[in-house]
């Protein structure tokens with residue numbers, strides 16, 4: 001009998017890059033003999049969602065897109081797998097009785113379902129950084145009150161989590177988030193000005209979804225990760241450093257008061273972080289590539305350039321201002337990202353849009369309740385949309 005036998009798990013965003021890797025890890029660790037898959041969810045990719053639900057024996061498959069309900073129902077007819085669609089159905093799926101929930105929906109759409117799973121007390125494997133960037137302490141509190149554990153999946157935060165020594169949090173001086181630098185690491189701003197989404201999505205080391213790939217090119221992904229790190233590890237802004245490390249072998253580090261630095265290394269493969277989150281505190285046996293140090297030969301580091309990549313400066317601003325600025329930065333970035341993908345604004349204008357919205361909303365206060373977060377998110381989207389429209393007209 002497999003070690004995890006009967007463990008009830010749900011995968012929110014199963015059709016995405018993290019979701020597909022999660023199902024691969026589940027399969028490697030025993031599949032249906034080991035895990036009881038409660039729910040899998042997706043959005044538009046109904047064919048893959050149906051195929052996954054059948055393969056892993058899920059009890060429920062949910063598409064966030066109500067227009068896809070008929071296609072999903074038909075694809076799963078005769079299987080006995082329950083089918084549902086829409087935002088409420090997603091929240092209901094996340095609320096079902098799973099012991100462990102992978103939160104891998106992209107963007108703010110993941111916040112409601114992940115919060116629902118946290119409140120019910122599931123262990124949350126958190127890939128969706130937007131939850132923490134937007135809702136910060138409120139999200140951490142919801143997990144704590146629900147009684148589950150919050151286990152990071154982002155490779156950087158998983159590395160920090162793995163490098164934190166038990167009972168030594170008081171001796172943590174700093175954390176160092178590594179960044180590959182993305183495809184434009186050595187490019188000038190003039191060169192970046194004209195790039196398309198197709199060019200920007202080509203990451204040198206990692207194979208990932210569209211939003212995080214573009215975010216790696218603009219370094220907005222690192223900006224979101226800085227805010228995510230603050231909330232996950234209860235850090236001050238001064239304790240959060242970023243270093244460009246083009247090989248993506250050191251996934252991040254923790255510096256202690258005695259001058260020691262602990263790091264987690266590995267090949268750039270999200271299955272290591274996913275597997276760790278799934279079996280924590282044990283380490284699973286995974287079929288992933290091993291590091292070959294002789295082949296690697298060297299590891300390089302560079303200071304990040306906040307002139308060429310203003311996203312990092314904006315993250316510091318959000319951290320220093322506190323309150324709802326994380327939610328504002330996240331929401332404005334999401335609008336700017338979609339506008340860039342639709343060729344409505346240029347690559348460099350994404351940061352301009354985010355900065356303007358953050359500055360306009362500097363007077364918005366603390367995030368005392370989730371309503372404050374949702375209100376700030378909605379207002380930031382409205383303002384970002386407005387700026388995008390005016391930028392387009394001016395172009």
Ligand SMILES: NC(=O)c1ccc[n+]([C@@H]2O[C@H](COP(=O)([O-])OP(=O)(O)OC[C@H]3O[C@@H](n4cnc5c(N)ncnc54)[C@H](OP(=O)(O)O)[C@@H]3O)[C@@H](O)[C@H]2O)c1
Nearest residue numbers: 013015016017018042043044045064105106127128208209
């Ligand atoms: N990919 C990585 O290596 C990586 C690493 C660290 C952290 N993360 C984080 O993990 C999250 C997922 O990233 P990803 O790269 O896996 O993204 P992705 O490949 O774009 O997949 C996103 C998932 O969310 C679903 N989805 C899209 N829009 C939705 C909506 N409005 N409502 C509900 N579900 C929706 C997608 O369904 P369809 O496929 O049906 O559209 C898919 O299942 C992000 O927050 C990202 O920052 C990713």
